[in-house]
Amino acid sequence: MTRRRSTTVDPQLDRRGVDLMLLALGAALLPHLSHLPLMVVLLWLAFAAWRWMVAHHQWPLPGMPVRTLLTVLVLSAVYFSFGTVFGRDAGAALLVIMLGLKLLEVRLFRDAMIVLFLGYFLAVMMVLFSQDLVTIVALVAALLLITAALIELNHPSAHHDATFRQLARRSAVLLLQAAPLMVIMFVLFPRVPGPLWGLPEDAYSGRTGLSDSMSPGSISALGRSNGVAFRASFDGVSPPPAELYWRGPVFWYTDGHSWSPSARLPQPETDASSIVPNGTTYRYTVTLEPHNRRWLFTLEMPVEIPDDSSRGTDLTVLANEPVRQLTRYRLESVTSYRVGGLDVVDRQRALQLPAANPRARALGASWRRQEAGDAGVVRRALEYFRGEPFYYTLTPPLLGRDPIDAFLFDSRRGFCEHYAAAFTVLMRAAGVPARVVTGYQGGELNPIGDYLIVRQRDAHAWAEVWLDDRGWVRVDPTAAVAPHRIEHGSADALLRDREAEYSPFESGALGALWRHARFGWDTLNNRWNQWVLSYGPASQTALLSRFGLGSWIGMALTMLSGLALLLLTIAAVLLIRCRDGDPVVELYRRFCAKLARRGITRAPQEGPAIFAERASRQRPDLAAAIAAINRRYIAIRYGGINTERQLRRLRRDIAVFRP
Amino acid sequence: MQLSPSSISHRLHRWLNIDRRSAPRDQPVQLQRNRIFILPTRYGLLFAVLTFVMLIGSTNYNNSVGFLLTFLLIGLGLVSILHTYRNLAELGFRAGRSEPVFCGDTARYTLYVNNPGDFFRHAIGIEAEGNAVVYHDIAAAADSPIEIEAMTRHRGLRTLGPLTVFSRYPLGLFHAWSCVALEARCVVYPKPSPYAAVPRVPGADGNARAAQSAGSEDFHGFRDFHYGDSPRHVDWKAAARGQKLYTKVFADHEDNELWLNWDDRPEPDIESRLSGLCRGVLDAEDSGLRYGLRMPACCITPDNGPAHRHACLKALALFGETR
Numbered sequence A: 001m002t003r004r005r006s007t008t009v010d011p012q013l014d015r016r017g018v019d020l021m022l023l024a025l026g027a028a029l030l031p032h033l034s035h036l037p038l039m040v041v042l043l044w045l046a047f048a049a050w051r052w053m054v055a056h057h058q059w060p061l062p063g064m065p066v067r068t069l070l071t072v073l074v075l076s077a078v079y080f081s082f083g084t085v086f087g088r089d090a091g092a093a094l095l096v097i098m099l100g101l102k103l104l105e106v107r108l109f110r111d112a113m114i115v116l117f118l119g120y121f122l123a124v125m126m127v128l129f130s131q132d133l134v135t136i137v138a139l140v141a142a143l144l145l146i147t148a149a150l151i152e153l154n155h156p157s158a159h160h161d162a163t164f165r166q167l168a169r170r171s172a173v174l175l176l177q178a179a180p181l182m183v184i185m186f187v188l189f190p191r192v193p194g195p196l197w198g199l200p201e202d203a204y205s206g207r208t209g210l211s212d213s214m215s216p217g218s219i220s221a222l223g224r225s226n227g228v229a230f231r232a233s234f235d236g237v238s239p240p241p242a243e244l245y246w247r248g249p250v251f252w253y254t255d256g257h258s259w260s261p262s263a264r265l266p267q268p269e270t271d272a273s274s275i276v277p278n279g280t281t282y283r284y285t286v287t288l289e290p291h292n293r294r295w296l297f298t299l300e301m302p303v304e305i306p307d308d309s310s311r312g313t314d315l316t317v318l319a320n321e322p323v324r325q326l327t328r329y330r331l332e333s334v335t336s337y338r339v340g341g342l343d344v345v346d347r348q349r350a351l352q353l354p355a356a357n358p359r360a361r362a363l364g365a366s367w368r369r370q371e372a373g374d375a376g377v378v379r380r381a382l383e384y385f386r387g388e389p390f391y392y393t394l395t396p397p398l399l400g401r402d403p404i405d406a407f408l409f410d411s412r413r414g415f416c417e418h419y420a421a422a423f424t425v426l427m428r429a430a431g432v433p434a435r436v437v438t439g440y441q442g443g444e445l446n447p448i449g450d451y452l453i454v455r456q457r458d459a460h461a462w463a464e465v466w467l468d469d470r471g472w473v474r475v476d477p478t479a480a481v482a483p484h485r486i487e488h489g490s491a492d493a494l495l496r497d498r499e500a501e502y503s504p505f506e507s508g509a510l511g512a513l514w515r516h517a518r519f520g521w522d523t524l525n526n527r528w529n530q531w532v533l534s535y536g537p538a539s540q541t542a543l544l545s546r547f548g549l550g551s552w553i554g555m556a557l558t559m560l561s562g563l564a565l566l567l568l569t570i571a572a573v574l575l576i577r578c579r580d581g582d583p584v585v586e587l588y589r590r591f592c593a594k595l596a597r598r599g600i601t602r603a604p605q606e607g608p609a610i611f612a613e614r615a616s617r618q619r620p621d622l623a624a625a626i627a628a629i630n631r632r633y634i635a636i637r638y639g640g641i642n643t644e645r646q647l648r649r650l651r652r653d654i655a656v657f658r659p
Numbered sequence B: 001m002q003l004s005p006s007s008i009s010h011r012l013h014r015w016l017n018i019d020r021r022s023a024p025r026d027q028p029v030q031l032q033r034n035r036i037f038i039l040p041t042r043y044g045l046l047f048a049v050l051t052f053v054m055l056i057g058s059t060n061y062n063n064s065v066g067f068l069l070t071f072l073l074i075g076l077g078l079v080s081i082l083h084t085y086r087n088l089a090e091l092g093f094r095a096g097r098s099e100p101v102f103c104g105d106t107a108r109y110t111l112y113v114n115n116p117g118d119f120f121r122h123a124i125g126i127e128a129e130g131n132a133v134v135y136h137d138i139a140a141a142a143d144s145p146i147e148i149e150a151m152t153r154h155r156g157l158r159t160l161g162p163l164t165v166f167s168r169y170p171l172g173l174f175h176a177w178s179c180v181a182l183e184a185r186c187v188v189y190p191k192p193s194p195y196a197a198v199p200r201v202p203g204a205d206g207n208a209r210a211a212q213s214a215g216s217e218d219f220h221g222f223r224d225f226h227y228g229d230s231p232r233h234v235d236w237k238a239a240a241r242g243q244k245l246y247t248k249v250f251a252d253h254e255d256n257e258l259w260l261n262w263d264d265r266p267e268p269d270i271e272s273r274l275s276g277l278c279r280g281v282l283d284a285e286d287s288g289l290r291y292g293l294r295m296p297a298c299c300i301t302p303d304n305g306p307a308h309r310h311a312c313l314k315a316l317a318l319f320g321e322t323r
Helices: A015-034 A038-057 A064-082 A088-103 A109-128 A133-153 A164-188 A220-224 A344-349 A358-370 A374-387 A403-411 A416-429 A508-533 A537-545 A552-576 A583-597 A608-618 A620-637 A644-656 B005-015 B042-061 B064-088 B236-240 B270-287 B306-317
Strands: A228-235 A245-251 A275-277 A281-288 A302-304 A309-311 A317-319 A327-334 A337-339 A434-441 A444-446 A451-455 A459-467 A471-475 B037-040 B092-095 B106-115 B121-128 B133-138 B142-151 B156-159 B163-167 B174-180 B185-189 B218-224 B246-251 B257-261 B290-294 B299-303
Touching: A015 A038, A015 A088, A015 A109, A015 A133, A038 A064, A038 A088, A064 A088, A088 A109, A109 A133, A109 B042, A109 B064, A133 A164, A133 A508, A133 B064, A164 A537, A164 A552, A164 B064, A228 A508, A245 A459, A281 A508, A337 A471, A358 A374, A358 A403, A358 A416, A374 A416, A374 A459, A403 A416, A416 A434, A416 A459, A444 A508, A508 B064, A537 A552, A552 B064, A583 A608, A583 A620, A583 A644, A608 A620, A620 A644, B037 B042, B037 B064, B042 B064, B064 B121, B064 B163, B064 B174, B106 B133, B106 B185, B121 B142, B133 B142, B185 B306, B218 B270, B257 B270, B257 B299, B270 B290, B270 B306, B290 B306, B299 B306
Parallel strands: B257 B290
Antiparallel strands: A228 A281, A228 A451, A245 A434, A275 A337, A281 A327, A302 A327, A309 A317, A434 A459, A444 A451, A459 A471, B037 B174, B092 B106, B106 B142, B121 B133, B121 B163, B156 B185, B163 B174, B218 B246, B290 B299
């Protein structure tokens, strides 16, 4: 065989095949646009356009030297823009680029198959970046197109070219038949708890949310984010909006500017008995979006915490592992409570003040002198915020070296973190132990699903002070700001004791429809989260133990038998169409097949009567049976006596016929 | 050692003691029901590796949707086994008539493929031994004729060897095949010799006459040019006018019966004699003569026409064959 030049294209890879392949790969690439650098996308488009020109306008494929050069260039580009070629982001970009380069090599059937398999891989890789419903739909569409391209590629025929619709339909049929198998495997395939090996550093990057330090501006930065932090559904009655404080990280240590959870001293365990409930108990379930930290947000104050979590003296519930996938937990909380004692170490931490912010410290000290008890100091601080012209805004001015002083005395414009920090500093200066608590406040009720949606823009910071007769008491200084001083635009971030205000185009009848659609979509997402996303090793074991399938062996065996059963069913459905539609013809065919096994074959042009006569001559012992069957067949088929009873008799006669 | 599906199928067949040549031959209609084999192709194995990698990745990242999509692809692969098998299931093959050809030409065996199901069969590959693979689409619920082409190297009654029918449709992940042995026969005439040396025998008295002399016969008409015709008899004037090549035919009106004699052939060996006689038959038929064939095994009385031509050529083709 003559050796092909390395740039000739296999004629089996015709124009339509190339078009469909490029379309399918483009569909696989589409969801990735949200995270890929623009340069990578443009490079891929350039390579794809070149391949398209090769197919349609006979451009030449690049030879080996050009391809090698391009490979080196592209690899170094990825390396320089990501700093590495490993990891999730760099890996995805690399895959896209290599796919583009491979396109320029596609000239044989083999190359096209490999490219399409890589397309499958690229599509599935998107789940590392996003798992929401819209992405899933886009990915399934991409898989459908890639499958259609595979079908087209494996259909070498000069006479008959399938239309795009036919290909799409065949692909859809295949995927639909694969769907029940997918469901069985999803439920029953044993989920080995991962990770099996170390994950790259950027595996879970890109998630917004609260961080483990707070400085002026850090929470207002979340003020515009619509991303969902978590969803909470209450069993029975839910607390009034003013009591919906969700506790997150607590900050003790400040350097005058930023706050952190105090790195120096360990946080000892607290047991729940130190929380004395005093009022209604609320039971609820939280579905927490992954945020790569250990905090589990709880309604203040939980009496019971989930099994695989712990709680320190700052009363924040911490999971044992960082929350990297959707997590559900059930809790019980009381909104009015009394926390147990404050030991010496914690009291010291709660009074820590740096040398900065002298005016604030002086003010706090003056209140200490004037007021008899700590409660009076708290009252003075709140009156100060209410009385002086303080403003609440999402865009506060930048503050200098002593930000608390600048905020309290000069600018008087800030967001919740300013107020909470300033209040805590004033309290500490007055000798009242205080700490800053961050978390979320409020939440939007989804009337369709009857749960609360708490978003990143509901992030909030408040303070806690220690009063000897009442324990740790929550004080939210932002609530003290006079309402007419709340800047427009921060309104929905602040007005927590009213229903959340909707954006302008959500008013009126059309707005109501839009709201309804929005809530419906969120409910769908929530269901999706509950049923699919949070299904992991723990939930699988919990679910399947109820059916006695707790062990992996049990799961695997059940899965295999389920798959086998489904495959047999699908096979039966498919193969049934291989028979002739007319049952009489099928029966006669069976009769002829039985005789054929004994060497008496009916020629295609032989009519039934002639064949019966010939067969009788060859096998006189069967003459009577053959004659009977033949008579009945002719009567049914040609004589019009097509009754159910006759058909049954014919079937029985042929069944007992043994040549 | 190649691991292509065809080599695997060879080895499998030998192991299962089903050599291709021993496939049942006594029935003209072959059904596929229990004799379809299916194995993954190399792309099927690659697909399995791909889904395995996805599975490992999903486990590592504990990614539910990753599992979902991976299981969808695995399900797709499993379902494609059924579709590839079904593509061949219940297909019946039957030999049809094939037109006789001359040795050296391509023989076209006609087969009838019966598709009892109500769905199309796509990309059915049919491979005759030693010949190229041809792919066909078979219409639903119909008896479709397909042609298998095979090169002919010898004359006689040639049988189409065992066929391999296979398919990798729809996804190319699995290779399903079966062996079909049909009694498809084709008569291959001997290759006609190039020169028209026609010894002519007037009537039945056996006197040989020498080769035609140019001026002694009457002009009879034109016939299409055959390879091997003498250039002296070609109508060059017509050719110069841009028409096809025609050969002038001269006939002797008195004596339009011709006997083609085996014994009168000058060629030394059998095949050349047969070729020569073949040429003689063709020329005689084109000239409109009534010709007869006298062979050691048979004697065909003079006649004219396509059926007679076929009978004579067939006698020549089957000369020496025991069947």
